[in-house]
Amino acid sequence: MKQAYAALQQMQEKFNAIQAEISKHSDEKAKVEKMLKAARNEADKLNKAKDIVFSALEKIKKPNEQIDSQLSCLSCLNYLSKEKPQTLICGHSICADCFNKHSDPNSKDSLVFCEECKIETKNKDLQKDSKFIKTITQKFTNTK
Numbered sequence: 001m002k003q004a005y006a007a008l009q010q011m012q013e014k015f016n017a018i019q020a021e022i023s024k025h026s027d028e029k030a031k032v033e034k035m036l037k038a039a040r041n042e043a044d045k046l047n048k049a050k051d052i053v054f055s056a057l058e059k060i061k062k063p064n065e066q067i068d069s070q071l072s073c074l075s076c077l078n079y080l081s082k083e084k085p086q087t088l089i090c091g092h093s094i095c096a097d098c099f100n101k102h103s104d105p106n107s108k109d110s111l112v113f114c115e116e117c118k119i120e121t122k123n124k125d126l127q128k129d130s131k132f133i134k135t136i137t138q139k140f141t142n143t144k
């Protein structure tokens with residue numbers, strides 16, 4: 001009888017130990033869950049900040065792209081900082097290399113076609129050697 005009681009008590013102690021272990025683990029679990037929640041909140045905040053930064057960057061990029069298209073050759077897309085940019089009546093420019101490739105520099109009525117505006121400019125109406133475009137492009141590409 002005494003033996004059986006001792007065994008029962010031992011079992012009770014084991015049970016208590018297991019119970020304690022379980023509650024310790026559920027404490028751990030609650031802690032981990034709390035940390036996870038905080039981490040998720042932090043991630044949400046970071047995501048929102050990221051969205052704000054990205055939309056601000058988009059806004060900055062847009063005018064730059066517009067400037068880019070004015071300062072780049074409409075054909076090869078290189079910056080017009082070299083040689084003699086030829087400016088079309090639409091305001092876009094083409095580099096001397098591309099101009100000589102696509103148009104006959106010796107014919108006054110030879111046409112240059114702007115792929116962006118779909119407008120043709122006669123050779124004689126081109127503004128040859130746009131120093132303004134060249135200077136601006138040099139300044140723009142140096143500071144980029």
Ligand SMILES: [Zn+2]
Nearest residue numbers: 073076095098
């Ligand atoms: Zn070109």
Ligand SMILES: [Zn+2]
Nearest residue numbers: 090092114117
């Ligand atoms: Zn154009």
